[in-house]
Amino acid sequence: MIGLGHQAVKDHLPGLTGSSRAELVAVCDSDPDALRAQQQTHRVPGFTDVRQLLDEVEPDFVIVAVPHHVGRQVVQECAVRGVHVLKEKPFATSPEEARELAENCKLGQIELMVTLQRRFNPICTSAIGLLDQIGTPFLIDGQYTFHTDRPEAGWRGDVRQAGGGCIIDMGYHLIDLLLWYFGLPDRVIAEFSATALPDADYDAEDTAVVQLGYGGGLYGSLLLSRWMAPKTERLHVVGTHGSVLLTTGTVQRFNLDGTVAEELSRPHAPASAATAQIDHFCRVMDGRRPNTSGPDQHLAHAAFIAACYRSKAAGRYVNPKEML
Known part of the structure; x- marks a missing residue:
């Protein structure tokens, strides 16, 4: 886990704990206090330098949740070493950087997937089918x-x-x-x-x-x-035949008069989305799933x-x- 801010602590580290396919082997952050806290909690080695982590631990993949301007360097360091990357959004800060990183990943023959938990929330997936029913x-x-x-x-x-x-x-x-x-x-x-x-x-x-x-x-x-x-x-x-409203945990399809035609609710989906995302990325690396992100x-x-x-x-x- 590279970057130990709010997103890592709230989503990615709990997601790793719940994963049946991935194991946390090291953490990295430039803040010694944040690093020490997660080392003690998860009982894994800690690093303040990304290159040292990559060289000493040799992980299969890293989860990257760093400030936007740091992301390019981390991805490039991983690509050079053939280490796959699950990256917190955004993918890049500009189209030019996006094209450069895409080329780095191609040359390094690594998979990079951008973390977008909503794609692993069944409510958001279900919206696609409902949109087909509103004309x-x-x-x-x-x-x-x-x-x-x-x-x-x-x-x-x-x-x-x-x-x-x-x-x-x-x-x-x-x-x-x-x-x-x-x-x-x-x-x-x-x-x-x-x-x-x-x-x-x-x-x-x-x-x-x-x-x-x-x-x-x-x-x-x-x-x-x-x-x-x-x-x-x-x-x-x-x-022309109705509407679809997607909110947190719920998707509804409405008739033209505003009555609810159907509704799907899954209030606990966000809690499991981080783990589902990590497990999916493991399958992507194994060649069992396409990388759609x-x-x-x-x-x-x-x-x-x-x-x-x-x-x-x-x-x-x-x-x-x-x-x-």
């Missing part, structure tokens, strides 16, 4: 918001380190659902700001609205915010995100496909 979809309404008191804190408040704010960070999950269900849009335009705390010094957007459209008439918007309460995660798709797929995510930032600067719609 022709024409409207998308997505929202992912929560409140943090300090959007400026740490590396996440600095565009140079994070690559952006809520769009590239938390927004990556909602963007992934969008691309998973409908593919890459033909046009994107974003409006965003870093003004929730006027006296704070940060430039990574805390709130954003992204408008998007497809050639076939499907259009919509995404609302993302690290400042807006209450915590909300939803994707509502409206079609690898570098080639995430070139599209990098293009979508870059189009958002470019559209803000240009003041017009941008076609993300032109950035692939």
